[in-house]
Amino acid sequence: MPRSEPSLAPVLALTADGMNCVNQIILDRMQSKIPLIPALAGHLIAGGGKRMRPMLTLASAALLEYEGNRHHKLAAAVEFIHTATLLHDDVVDGSDMRRGKQAANIIFGNPAAVLVGDFLFSRSFELMVEDGSLKVLKILSGASAIIAEGEVDQLTAQRRVETSEDQYLSIIGAKTAALFAAACRISAVVAERDPAIEQKLDDYGRNLGIAFQLVDDAIDYDSEVTESGKDKGDDFRDGKMTLPVILAYARGSAEERQFWQDAMQGRRTSDEDLAHATSLIAKHGTVADTRERAKHFANRAIDSISGFPANEARAAMIEAAQFAVSRRF
C-alpha cells in the first residue's frame, strides 16, 4: 500500500483542543468599542488561513510536554502579529484577494487596514505583557523588527531583476521565517528549557518557515495548482523577484531575460504575459526546483528536532515539515 501524502492532519489533531483556547483568546482580544476594529479584524481572522504560527507554538509545547497554559495567550499574540502584517502587506501590495476572499483593504479601505493592523500589533504586545515574560517579549519584539526590515527589503528588491538567490533567502528569512522561529522558540521559554532546546525549536521554525515561503512562491507559478488563496499571478504583476523567477532568469536566453526584465518592471502584465512567464518557468523546471530547495530546508527542520523524544508531537511536526514541501494550497 503506498504511503499517503504527508498532511497537516496529525498536527491539527495534536493541537485541536489548544487551538480552541487560542481562537477564543483571538476573538476576545480583537474586540474594541470602535465597531470597525472587530469588523475588519474579524473579516481576516474568520477568513481562516492555516493558523500555522500559533499551531507551531502549541505543537512545540506538546513536544516539550509542557503542562501549563501560558502558551495559549502567547500563540494568540503571535497570530495577531501575523494578522497585522497581512493587513499591512495587502495595503503595500494593493492586493485584491486574501485567503480566497476580497482583501480587507478593498472592502474597508487602506486607511482602516493600516490602523487596524496597528491596533492588532499593540494588542499582541498587551497579551505578552500580561504573560509577563521579558524573554518572550524580547523574542517577539525582535522578530517584529526583523519582519518589518524584511518587508522593506522586499520592497527595495521589487522589480529588480538582478535580485540574487541569497538576497531572496535573506528576505524570506526575515519576513516569514523569523516569526515561525519565534513561535516555536517561545514554547521552550514557557516550558523553562535550556538555551540549547530553545535554539533547536528556533531552528525548526526558521527552516520550516523558509520551506513554507518557498512553496508559497512556487505555487504562484505552478500550473498544476488551480486554487490558491491569493490571486494567481499576483507576484508576477507586482514584480516580486521570487525564486521561480530568479532561477528562470538565471537560466534564460538573452531574449527570455529581456522578457523578465520587462515583466518585472511592469511593462508586461497581461494574461498572455503571465502565460508566457508560466511557460518559461515550466521550460526551466523552476517550480520543481523551488520545491527541491524547500525540501532541503524542510529536512533541516526535521533534523533540528531529531534529538527530542519520539512522541506524538515530534511525529506530527516531522509530517508538517514534509507537508510544507508537497502542499498544493
Added chain:
Amino acid sequence: MPRSEPSLAPVLALTADGMNCVNQIILDRMQSKIPLIPALAGHLIAGGGKRMRPMLTLASAALLEYEGNRHHKLAAAVEFIHTATLLHDDVVDGSDMRRGKQAANIIFGNPAAVLVGDFLFSRSFELMVEDGSLKVLKILSGASAIIAEGEVDQLTAQRRVETSEDQYLSIIGAKTAALFAAACRISAVVAERDPAIEQKLDDYGRNLGIAFQLVDDAIDYDSEVTESGKDKGDDFRDGKMTLPVILAYARGSAEERQFWQDAMQGRRTSDEDLAHATSLIAKHGTVADTRERAKHFANRAIDSISGFPANEARAAMIEAAQFAVSRRF
C-alpha cells in the same frame, strides 16, 4: 513691564542635556542594514518637530528629581511610537506636508511609509524590553492600542457632520492625549514613586495633550496664524470634524449647516470654500472658543502638579501648559 508670552524655553533648557542623549539613542536605533529605513525615518526625525513627548518624559523625571538615566531610552521609545503614528497618519490622510516638508509617504511612497512605521514601532518595544520594566511595557503597549483605536474612531467620524464635542474629545483623548499621559507616567515608574504620583503625572500629560490637540485643530482655521507645519486647510479638505467646525456647525444657520454638510463630505474643497469656512469660523468665534476650551485643560494640567515641590521643573511644566494654549505654531 508686561509679562512676556509663555514659551517652551524653560522646558527646553531644563531638558536640553537629556534630549541630547535621547536624540543620540533615536539616531542609533533607527539604523538598519536596509538603507531605506534610516533614509525614510531620518527624513521625518531630522525634520524636527517639537519632540514634546520625550521632553515631557524628561521634564517629569526632573520634577521627581530622578537621578538615573533609564528614562532616556524610554523617552526615545515614546518618540518612536509617535513617529510610527505620524508615518501611518500621513498614509491614512494622504498628506502632502509634514513639519513644513514634503511628507515621507510622498517622497518614499505609501508602502515604505507603512513598513518603516512598523519597524519603528517594533524598535520602540525592543527599547522598552531592554529597559526591562513590565510596568512601563504595560503602560506603553496600552497607550499604543488606545492610539490605534482613536485613529480608527477618527476615521469613522470623518465626514460625519453630526460628530459631537464629546465624541471629538474622546477621539483626541485617545489619539493624542494617551501618549502624552504615558510619556509623563513612565517617569514616575522609573523613579519608583507610588501610584498616586503616577496618576498625577498621567493627569498632567493627558490634559496637556488635549490642550495641545485642541490648539493644533484651532490653528488649522486661525486666520492670524500664517505658518504651520502642515498644509493650512488640510483638516477642512479631509472632512475632519474638529472642534472649530463642530462649534461653527452647532451655532450656524440652516444655510451655514448645509455648507458644512457639503464641505465635510468633500463637495466643497476649493480655496474659496476654505475662505468661506474660515469666515464662518471667525463669525462664530470658534477658534477663540477652541483656545478657551484648551485653556480649561491646560489649567487642569497645571493643577495636577500643584502639589509637587516648587522646583525648576514644575515651573517649566506650568509654563509649557500655558504655552500649549497661546502657541501659534
